Amino acid sequence: MKKEIIALLLAGGVGSRLSILARLRAKPAIPFGGIYRIIDFTMSNVANSNIDVIGVLTQYKPLSLMEHIDNGRPWDLFGKTRLVEILPPKTGEEVSDWYKGTSDAVYQNLGFIEDFSPDIVLILSGDHIYYMDYNKLKDYHMEKKADVTISLIRVPFEQAHHFGIANLDKKGRIIEWVEKPKKPKSNLASMGIYIFNTKVLKNALIESASKGGVDFAKDVIPLILKKRLRVFGYEFNDYWRDVGTIDAYWNCNMDLLRKNSGLNIEHWNIRTNLFIRGEIGAKPSAYIGKYSKVTNSFISAGCIIEGIVENSILSPGVVVEEGARVIDSVVFHNAVVKKNAVLLKTIIDKNVKIGKRAFIGYGDALPNKILGMNLSTGITVIGKNTILPEGIIVGKNCIISSGIDLSKSRLKKIESGSTL
Template sequence: MLLAGGVGSRLNILGRHRAKPAIVFGGIYRIIDFTMSNVANSNIDIVGVLTQYKPLSLMAHLENGRPWDLFGRTRIVEILPPKTGEELSDWYKGTSDAVYQNLGFIEDFSPELVLVVSGDHIYHMNYNELISFHKEKDAEATICLIKVPLKDASQFGLTEIDGKKRIVNWTEKPQDPKTDLASMGVYIFNKDLLVKIVTEVAQRGGVDFAKDVIPVFLARKKVYGFNFSGYWRDVGTIDAYWNANMDMLRENSGLTIEDWKIKTNLSAKGEVGDRPSTYFGRSSKIRNSLIARGCVIEGTVQNSILSPGVKISQNTVVSDSIIFHDTMIHPGSVIEKCIIDKSVTIEDNVRIGEGPSIPNKKFPHHLFTGITVIGKGATIGSHITIGKNCIIEPTALLDKIARKNICSGTTL
């Protein structure tokens, strides 16, 4: 059961018009591709994808599992949106409520075990190792655990384990964390007990795995922790998302997509066939960057990731940035530490990412590390300068006559 209905609120405008798992990652991928590929590469054949928030682009991308070879008579990916209009609920109220509303889907296949995973993390895992550990321990539930920096630990569910790997303490997002062993949001349960406990929890008004379901399992003292030591990132904030993308360009980061066998759906709505090869002009200069097909590069690109169809004109410099599909940057512009959504037009002699790093005034907890985010379909007029930690809303039209200099920390 793949949880893919979350709102990417901390990703601000990147998650406003799409589900968080559908956000572009690494040029040609979507965030959900990592979990889908883990499932497929682990030979798990039945997948229920629980969608909710703005699911259309995600559903089109999944294409019933075909890009991951999860289709046919014995391999199934089924999209499970909320059952709107029924007495039960018009929306999923939480993670366990989403599974509770789809217990019928689980029972249809009579599995021994149920794997519950999130669709918004970047990692590579063979779930068969988790399944073997679960069976070896004769566990009723097993939670995947990873060590995180103690300064970030308050963002996670935290655990303590004994010498036999049994979880003896569980705290959900404590303000003053005492341990750095965090839940990855990957669980495996014995099916019959999961059905029983999720039903009981739902009848009491519980809706969340971490807050409501896991404590009930823990009381039975047969919940174990599976220690994971590989690469894993929760990309739920703009800074975490930017850094995980940059890990694709950093040596020894641990993020090696070519070794992980990550698959994606390269088809896009309104397109027929493949994009052409990328064109590199005589004046282009490329350093430590990832550039997808269909781009036209005539300027300088360094330490950046470009999705298909991006055009970088002459005398333009792009550095430390992530640029989504079909964005056009005109001559003489300088783009630094920026995330630019799809179909943005940046006219000539624009400068983005200059000035002091003042936290965003409207969203100080979202943007404070110098990253500026430009929304989908925006147009930035010529000779405009935009500072650090700025947000330019989707479809915004910035005219140099009305506003030439946009100070750091501004939202427009």
């Protein structure tokens, strides 16, 4: 089946900087904005750009991600000529192994590309929040007669060392490329979005792999630039966020509640799979009690609100009991906040229970003793299925791991910066 363009979506990342949020699931599968998952944004961009074949390359803890993607039906990528195919590593074969990096994952799936004989291949990341019409990127690629086009965005100079950084000439051609430079000369950062002419991609992957290369930014792009092929930068100027840290993830969720943040899900036509276990499809409408108060918040279906919710995002099935307060927080599916408990700037994973009169997010914002400055802005994170007892006080910048039951513990206080 011949296609002009197909997409490959890299969705196997570990997401280690997101700590316990990514410990039991792949980073792209992390809930976002109440009813969505991070991968929904890239999947919706593909569908909205009328690209109808996409391979999703999975690896780390893929089950919830595979269940969410299903067969592509939520994005109308299902039928005789429309396809979403999950592409896990082909472990157990003599010539194959776990994916060792981004380019190695695509290299191991050259056969999938060849099945559709595309003229160009779009390489995407599944862990960013943004809206893009990939047709504009494709048109730019064709107009420049490029061999490779990399989508770029300007970031603050103090953050540039986290990204692949490009320098362009006046015509937009990349003349210098440095992966995560210590002293960046530019703030034009890679978005992890590439368009390749298929022949160029295939040859570069084969040569890079023969030299031990496994990564697009570190190995493949430098290799292509050395050959003096036509590599161009496409500067993107709209909303885009890398949610690779707890602070970035929390802030991006809060952007949904901030006026003029640029994050506008309704206008972006972002779609999700609502009809899987525990998601919104089986939930009744939210109930907001007579004496409750909800201010500048996103309340999903199935929530029961008897207390106060301010500037927060609640996924389906969350319960906030009478006298409880949820402020500046992100609460995942089916969590329960008991009477007179307080959540302040907290991220709570699925099925967590917060006991009566507990206070989460109390005290000074001392950096986390393990994550350091990667968790230093006052956010506390509580892992999936954890139970906290009545009256417990938990400080800021704390990590409480998944599956811990403290309901029978005598523990009364967890100091700021602690990891449990």
